[in-house]
Amino acid sequence: MRTRPDHIPSTSLPIRVWGDYARWGVPGAERMTYDIPTVSGMIGTIRSIYWKPEIRYIIDRIEILSTPQTMLVTTNEVSTKISLWGKELASQDAGKIHTQRSSLILCQPDYIVWIRPYLVNFDPATYRGDLAKHVKMLEQRVAKGQCFKTPYLGCREFSAKFALAEDDLKPIQDTRFIGTMPFLRLYGPDQAPMTMIQNVIMENGVVDYPQESYDNIFSQLT
Numbered sequence: 001m002r003t004r005p006d007h008i009p010s011t012s013l014p015i016r017v018w019g020d021y022a023r024w025g026v027p028g029a030e031r032m033t034y035d036i037p038t039v040s041g042m043i044g045t046i047r048s049i050y051w052k053p054e055i056r057y058i059i060d061r062i063e064i065l066s067t068p069q070t071m072l073v074t075t076n077e078v079s080t081k082i083s084l085w086g087k088e089l090a091s092q093d094a095g096k097i098h099t100q101r102s103s104l105i106l107c108q109p110d111y112i113v114w115i116r117p118y119l120v121n122f123d124p125a126t127y128r129g130d131l132a133k134h135v136k137m138l139e140q141r142v143a144k145g146q147c148f149k150t151p152y153l154g155c156r157e158f159s160a161k162f163a164l165a166e167d168d169l170k171p172i173q174d175t176r177f178i179g180t181m182p183f184l185r186l187y188g189p190d191q192a193p194m195t196m197i198q199n200v201i202m203e204n205g206v207v208d209y210p211q212e213s214y215d216n217i218f219s220q221l222t
Contacts, residue, residue, distance in 0.1 A: 002112065002165040005061070007210075011135050012060045012116040014165035015142055017045055021071075022109040022153030027182060027195070031103040033154070035068035036178060036200070036207060037111060040185050041154045046115050048151035049162060050138040058116045058214055063171040064205045065110035074102045109153055112165040139164070171205030178202055184217060 002014040024041050026032040037045075043057045079099050117134050141147065142164050151160040178200040185195045196217050200207060 002167050002169070007208075008060050008114050009116055009211075011131065012114045013135065013139055013142070015046065015049075015113050015115060015162055016065075016111070016165040016169065017042070017113055017151070017153070017160050017162050018065070018108075018110040019153050019158055019160045020108065021158040022106040022155070023103060023158060024106075024154040031101065033070065033104050033106055034178065034181060035106070036064055036181075036202060037062060037109075037113075037154070038182050039209065040182060042111075042113055043115070045151045045153065045160055045162075046113065046138075048149050049147045050117075050134075050141050051148045052134065054119055055117045055134055056120050058118060058211075059113060059209050060116055060211075061112075061114040061209065062207045063112040063114075063169075064174070064202065064207075065112060065169055065171060066108050067172050067174065068109075069107045070104050071107050072102055072104055074100050077101055105155075105158070106153075112169060112171070174205050175203050176201075178207075183213070186217070 004010070004012070004014075022033070022037070023031075024034040024036070024038045026034060039059050042059060042062065046057055077099055117131065117138060119131055119134075142162055145163070147162075151162060152158050153160045180197055181200045183196040183198045185193060187193055198213065
């Protein structure tokens with residue numbers, strides 16, 4: 001397994017996630033993509049591998065293994081659902097319900113995600129198990145290629161492959177200011193959704209998310 005950096009907690013696992021395409025949606029421009037994964041999007045990918053109601057995830061680091069390359073694709077879509085009884089009418093007016101839409105997507109994305117599970121909302125009196133058990137189960141599922149449901153890279157059309165990361169994988173040597181990105185989408189005490197944002201800098205192909213970033217956000221929910 002990949003050598004752990006000193007500042008990464010011991011319960012954090014390095015998981016390699018890659019695929020043919022990805023689209024990490026930009027708020028307000030849904031069919032555009034960021035150059036790197038959003039935290040919420042990548043957490044969703046890992047939850048597809050191992051999901052339990054008492055488990056949440058924190059991403060400590062994302063390493064970018066391939067230079068971000070984008071491609072513009074155009075797809076044929078329908079602007080409305082076709083009912084069973086309206087099938088004949090729809091066939092006559094196909095030109096009115098069909099539309100072409102363009103999307104900017106990433107090609108050959110490849111990442112290493114250092115991700116760490118933690119426990120929430122469980123009753124200690126009835127709960128049987130501990131965090132170490134969940135960390136071990138996540139590691140075993142990744143090693144065996146097992147998943148709760150098919151993981152994807154930001155968009156359901158773009159399925160993801162995954163494996164435990166090894167030391168021979170090196171991030172790209174690229175340093176840049178990525179910009180303002182969504183960080184986490186959470187629900188406050190009144191169950192109102194809140195999207196947290198932050199400025200993201202990639203240094204030598206690596207983006208770190210220190211524990212302080214999460215502490216500042218979680219403190220707003222109490």
